[in-house]
Amino acid sequence: MHKKDDISDGELVTQYVQGNQQALAILVKRFHKTFCNHAYWIVNDADIAKDIAQDSWKLIIDKIQTLQNPARFKSWALRIVHRKAIDYTRNSARQQQHHQAYKIIKSIDNLPLSDTSQQKQQLKKAITELSVARQQVVRLFYVDELSLQEISKLLNISVGTAKSRLYHAREQLKKNLKK
Template sequence: MGTDRTFSTLLILRCQEGDRQAFELLVKRWHRKFLGFAFKLLKDQSIAADITQDSWTTILKRLNSLKDPEKFDSWAYRILHNNAMDWLRKNKKERDSIKGLAEEPQDNDENSTPVKIVRQLLKKLPEKERLILSLFYLEGHKIHEISTILNIPPGTVKSRIFYAREHLKKKYKEVNYENIK
């Protein structure tokens, strides 16, 4: 992981010097991760792709303002997060109609494996809880990185992770209790 971060840091430095090939490599290196993050926030692949593209434009414009290239990932995720939140605020009505169409019917026999149950339960958690668990467990971000991405104190990150896990455990127990009956 240290070598990976070092390579990204070198790419950032080259980008800041105006090297377009370095920026292309940077995009290849990070685009899939950014797209996945945007999808988790927006729940729509095409909107996530648009927001990710807009974020890359912002990243390119602001890259020279990044003082510490080693913090590129949390800095860039913050830009992406802000762009996604702006879109969600501006398009609340559209989002609500998409959400209604995207509801998946549940078939308890087919979706009864523990992993599928946990995935279904994650979808039912409030957005803040789902996001914090995804960043920590699925994306592998550290507490301080999540703090930067979401612009909240590290203590808040820790407490949100704790309460989100408790909420998930409670929902999991409810589902398992219903399956046992």
């Protein structure tokens, strides 16, 4: 048997697929730190990066039989880690947006009744000044609580277009409400 450092990644993948659990242990030892570092580079939190690496290993183990070229294990596995880290970042940003919107709504609800109705009127007026396309996205995102992907499917537009409309609507609302 070769020394474990002499065995190529491709050989280890092939051995694991054929039932050699030791091959997986060598792959984990060889790449786990790399996966953690790659995830950390994206999320900037060591604990979350470790969780992402761990979740990635679960998916890698489940899907390793589908890897057509075992010699490309490292790039294939790093893509999985990368996508999981990006997904985490997107979900985290979405949660922050919802939390921010919730705080705004709560702050409006906590205002005295006369101020609330006046602010609601101002907000409604500012929203009506948006284009119809932007009004749709704002309503679907904040009122109906749909994700950008769901909005894009519903309106038959790309996710990027939905995101852009929401961003520009927010910017226009900020300007209109400061008047």
